[in-house]
Amino acid sequence: MSIIEFDLENGLGGEKKDGAGSQRGHSIYDQNQFDTGDEYQNLVRYISNYREGRRKSVASISPDDDAVKKPWWKFWAKKGVAPGMDQSSFEVPDDWLTTELQQGLRSSEVEGRRKRSGWNELTTEKENMFLKFLSYFTGPILYVMEIAVLLAAGLRDWIDFGVIIAILLLNAGVGWYQEKQAADVVASLKGDIALRATVVRDGTEQDIKARELVPGDIVIIEEGQVVPADARLICAYDQPEAFEEYKQLMAEEEGEEPKEKKSDEDEEEDIHHGVSLVATDQSAITGESLAVDKYMGDTCYYTTGCKRGKAYGIVIANARASFVGRTATLVQGAKDQGHFKAIMNSIGTALLVVVVLWILISWIGAFFHNLDIATPEDSSNNLLHYVLILLIVGVPVGLPVVTTTTLAVGAAYLAKEKAIVQKLTAIESLAGVDVLCSDKTGTLTANQLSIREPFVSEDVDVNWMMAVAALASSHNIKSLDPIDKVTILTLKRYPKAREILEQGWKTEKYTPFDPVSKRITSVCTCDGVRYTCAKGAPKAILNLSNCSEEVAALFRSKAAEFARRGFRSLGVAVQKNDEPWDLLGMLSMFDPPREDTAQTIAEAQILGLQVKMLTGDAIAIAKETCKMLALGTKVYNSDRLIHGGLSGTTQHDLVERADGFAEVFPEHKYQVVEMIQQRGHLTAMTGDGVNDAPSLKKSDCGIAVEGASEAAQAAADIVFLAPGLSTIVSAIKIARQIFQRMKAYIQYRIALCFHLEIYLVTSMVIINETVRVDLIVFLALFADLATIAVAYDNAHYEQRPVEWQLPKIWIISVMLGILLAIATWILRGSLFLPSGGFLQNFGNIQEILFLEISLTENWLIFVTRGGQTYPSLQLVGAIFGVDVLATLFCIFGWLSGPSYQTTPPTPERFINNNGHTSVVTVVVVWCYSIGVTIVIAIVYYLMNKIAWLDNLGRKKRSRQDTSMENILAHLSKVAIEHERDEAKGISRFHLASRATEAEMDE
Secondary structure: OOOOOEEOOOEEOOOOOOOOOOOOOOOOOOOOOOOOOOHHHHHHHHHHHOOOOOOOOHHHOOOOOOOOOOOOOOOOOOOOOOOOOOHHHOOOOHHHHOOOOOOOEOHHHHHHHHHHHOOOOOOOOOOOHHHHHHHHHOOHHHHHHHHHHHHHHHOOOHHHHHHHHHHHHHHHHHHHHHHHHHHHHHHHHHHHHOOEEEEEEOOEEEEEEHHHOOOOOEEEEEOOOEOOOEEEEEEEOOOHHHHHHHHHHHHHHHHOOOOOOOOHHHHOOOOOOOOOOEEEEOHHHHOOOOOEEEOOOOEEOOOOEEEEEEEEEEEEEOHHHOHHHHHHHHHHOOOOOHHHHHHHHHHHHHHHHHHHHHHHHHHHHHHHOOOOOOOOOOOOOOHHHHHHHHHHHHOOOOHHHHHHHHHHHHHHHHHHOOEEEOOOHHHHHHHHOOEEEEEHHHHHEOOOOEEOOOEEOOOOOHHHHHHHHHHOOOOOOOOOOHHHHHHHHHHHHOHHHHHHHOOOOEEEEEEOOOOOOOEEEEEEEEOOEEEEEEEEOHHHHHHHOOOOHHHHHHHHHHHHHHHHOOOEEEEEEEEEOOOOOEEEEEEEEEOOEOOOHHHHHHHHHHOOOEEEEEOOOOHHHHHHHHHHHOOOOOEEEOHHHHHOOOOHHHHHHHHHHOOEEEOOOHHHHHHHHHHHHHOOOOEEEEEOOHHHHHHHHHOOEEEEOOOOOHHHHHHOOEEEOOOOHHHHHHHHHHHHHHHHHHHHHHHHHHHHHHHHHHHHHHHHHHHOOOOOHHHHHHHHHHHHHHHHHHHHOOOOOOOOOOOOOHHHHHHHHHHHHHHHHHHHHHHHHHOOOOOOOOOOOOOOHHHHHHHHHHHHHHHHHHHHOOOOOOOOHHHHHHHHHHHHHHHHHHHHOOOOOOOOOOOOOOOHHHOOOOOOOOHHHHHHHHHHHHHHHHHHHHHHHHHHHOHHHHOOOOOOOOOOOHHHHHHHHHHOOEEEEEEEEOOOOEEEEEEEEOOOHHHHHO
16 A cells, blocks of 8 residues: 555645745755756656766866966976975965855955865876976986996097987987977876866855865865865855854854864764764775765865765865875875886896996907007997997997887877876886776776666555655766666656655655665655655665565565566665655666677686675676676675675685676775685776775786776776776777887887897907997987887787786897897998998998898897787888988998908908998898898797797796695684783783674674
8 A cells, every 4th residue: 555645636635835835844855956846846856857978078068277377487386386385284364264155255355265275176296398208318217328428528529429418319309309399298188087166256156176175164074075175064055044153163163262173083982063064085095985064163174075965165175185185195206116116127137237248248349359449539449339339239328218218109099098007107007907807887887777677565655655755865867876766767758756756745854875784764744744755775675674474585586576677676774754655666776788798708708807796786687698698607705704704715716716896886896806816816996986996006917997086086096987897998909009009119229239248259359350439329320320210100909918028028138139230240241251241333331231231220120029910110210211321321431430440360361441331231231131030030930839938928827825824714713802900900812702793782
C-alpha cells in the first residue's frame, strides 16, 4: 500500500498550497541557487528543460587574465608580486579578515592585496629563461666539453675553440627552444583544468578563477565543489544574518589567551559552535574516509572537496601559505631527478672513465713515437692535442640535451592526445607500466547511466517511488552526482512523479552518501507531515524496514537478478513521521561498456599490459562487466583483502592473479597498488575523486581520468582530458615510442664514441697518425646536427613493457663501435697498397677518412632506430644535409692541413698536398660506406634476435619473496602494549596481538 494518499489535482492531502507560500518552512538548499523560484519548482524545470550536451571546458568560461606586466628590462622580477615578497611566509594582517559578508571586497582592493600575497596557486616558481638556458651548460659531460674549450684556447687552436663553443651553444639553444615549445603546448591545455570559485565582490556574486582569490575574499563553498583556498566558515548561505554571530565569536576568540596548536586527535574534542554548515572530504590530507563536519569558525582546507551543505567563508591564506601549500613547500627543494636522470648520469660517468683510459693508452704510444707535449703547433700529433681529440670524440655533448628534449617533445605529442604530462619522468614510467588498475565508470564504461524498468513493491505506485527517489537526492543542479542526476532526469518519463514534487515539499535535512551507511537520506516535510526518504544499497535499505521474510527474499532475489544482468541496483524506502519504514522498490541502473573497450583491452594484453578493474559496484555487477569486456572473471570482493583472513604470500598471490576487485574503497586501491609493486610490477592507477589521491601518488604512474577532481589531478603524474581506456592505451604506445627514440639515440651515441676512440687510439699507437683536430670538431658538430631531429622521428613501440636494459645497450653499442672502427681501418689500410686501394686519381687521406667516418656514423642512426617504421623527413633531411657538407669538405680539402709521413710511410704519390680529392674517390667512399652500413644493420638485426641478449638486463616482473612477505604479514598483527603497575610503580612494554578493526570500533 502506498505510504500516502495523493490527489494529483488538489495536491497532497487534498489541500493545494501556494508554490512559494508562507506556510513553507526553511529549506537547507538555497532558495536563490537557481535563476528564479524555489527548490522543487526549479528541480522540475531542470528535469523538463535538460538537454544532453558536451561539458564546457572551464577554460572557455572566461579569458585568461595575464599577470601584471613588468618592464622588459626587469627580467629578474616576478610578475604581479612585489619584489622580495615571499608568498609562502606572508602573514595576513588582521584587518584584511574583516570583510563585510554582503559587500565583499571592492575590485580596487584586490590588486593591492595580490601584490603582497601573490596568486592563489601552488605552481612552482616561474623559471627564469636565461637561467634555464644556462642550465644546459651544466652536468658532467658538458663540464668536460668546457674543459676542452679551455684546452683549445691554450693550444691557440681558434677554429677548434670556436667550433666547440658553437657545438655547446647549438645543443643548448635547440634544447632550450624545443623544451620551451613543448612546455607551451602542455601549458595551453592546463587551462582546461583550472579550478574556479564563486566570490562576493562589489556586492555581487562572481565566478572567477581560483588563482585570482586574495586573503579577505568572501567565497561560497558548496556541495560538489573543491575548496579554492584555506577559508574560515562564516555562516550558512541561506542565513546571512548569522554574520553578526560570527563576528561575536571571532571577538571572543581574540580575547582568549593563545592556545597551543592542537593535533588532529584533539580536534575531535573541540566544542563546536552551532550546527554543521558543511562537510568536507579530507581523506587526501588526513586519510579519514568519512566526510568531516565543519562549523562556524572552522577552517576548510584548500583542495578538499565539499560533500554537503553550502556556506560563506572568508579566505584566510592563499594556496602557498595554506595547510596543503606549506606541506608542498617542504618537499619543493628536494628535486626528484627520477630514474631517467640516474641512467643518463651513469652512462655519462662510464664514458668519462673510458675516455680517460684511452687517453692513457694514447700517451703511452706517443712516448714510444717521441712526441712532444704541445708542439708542433700546426700538427695534431702531440700529447695535448691527443687529449683534446679524445675529449671531443669520447664525450657525447648532445646526449643529455637530445634525450631531455625528446621527452619534452614527447610531452607535446601526448598533449595532442589530450594527455597532460605533469612531469617529464612520468613518460618513462608510463612506457614501462605492465599493470593498469582501472576504475570502471567512465573508463571501461561510457559513464552514461540510465535507469531501466524499476522493481516496484506490491501496492506501491511507481510514480510515488520515483518521487521519493528524487527527494532522496541532491538538488544542487550545478554539481549533481551521476547517480542523483540520472535519478532526477528519469522523472522525464514519469510526469505524475514530477507533479508530486510540485505539491509544496521542503527539505529540512539532507545526508549524502557515505561508505558506512551506504545510503542517502533526506528529511522532507509536506503539509506538516515529515517524510524521511532513503536511497542506497539494497542491503542497507532492506535493513531499515521491518518487512516480512517473503518480501525481503523477493527483494534480495531481484537485486541478485539485476546484478547478474550487470545492473547496479538502488533500494528506495520512506518513513512517514515515526511510522515503520515502507520498502517501495528498487531502481536498476546500467552503464554500458564503451564500444571500443573490449578491443582496447585485447590490444592492451598484446602489449603486455594486464588490466585490473577496481570498482565500487557489487561483485556480481563487476563479474558481469568483466564478461562483457572479455577481461576475465577472477573478480573478488575487496573485503577479502582485509577481512578475508589472508596474509603474506597468499594475499599477494590473490592480488597479482585477480582480474579485478569489487566494492572497493580508496584504502583498498592503495593496498592493491602497494602489493603489486612489491611483486616487482610497474603499476599505473586511474582515479577521479579526492579519495583517489593517495593511491595515485603511490602508483608508479598516477592517471587522473577525464572529469577528475582538482585534488586527483594534483596528485596524478598525467591528466587525461579525453574519456575512455583507449586514450590511456594510446598514451602508453606514444610513451613507448618516445622511449624507443631515446634508446636508439643512446645506442647510436655510445657506438660513435667507441668507434673513434678505438680507431684513433690504435692509429696513434700503430702508425703514429690521427685525424686532425680541426676535422674532429666538425665530426662532433655534424653528429649533433644530424640527430637534432631524432625527437621528431617516426618510432615503433615494443609489444612489451620497456626497460633500459643497460647491459644490452652497452654490449650492442660497443659491438657497433668495433665494427665501425674495423671498417675505417679497412679503408685506411687499403691506402698503403701500391694501387692506392680506395683512392682513385688523387685525394687527401685526412679528407677521405673524414668523409668515411662522417657517412658511416650519420647513417648508424638509421640502424639503431630499427626498421619497423620509415624515418621522418626531418631526420632524413638533417642527415642528408650533413652528408653533403662532409662531401664538400672532402672534395675541396677544407681544413686538411699539411701532410706528414706515417709509420710505415704512405706512398707519396697518393698524398695530395692541396687537400683536394677526386669525385671518383668520393663516389667510391660513398658506396663503401653504404656497404658498411648494410653489414652493420644485418649484425644489429641478428644481435636483437639472440634470446639471451634480448632479455639481458630485464627485471623479473613477477618476483616473490615468500619469507619476507610472511614475516611482514605476521609483524602487522603484532602490537606493543604498555602496562603500569601502580602499586609497585613499575611500567613495562610487551608484545601482544593487534586488535581487529571490529574490536577497535567497539
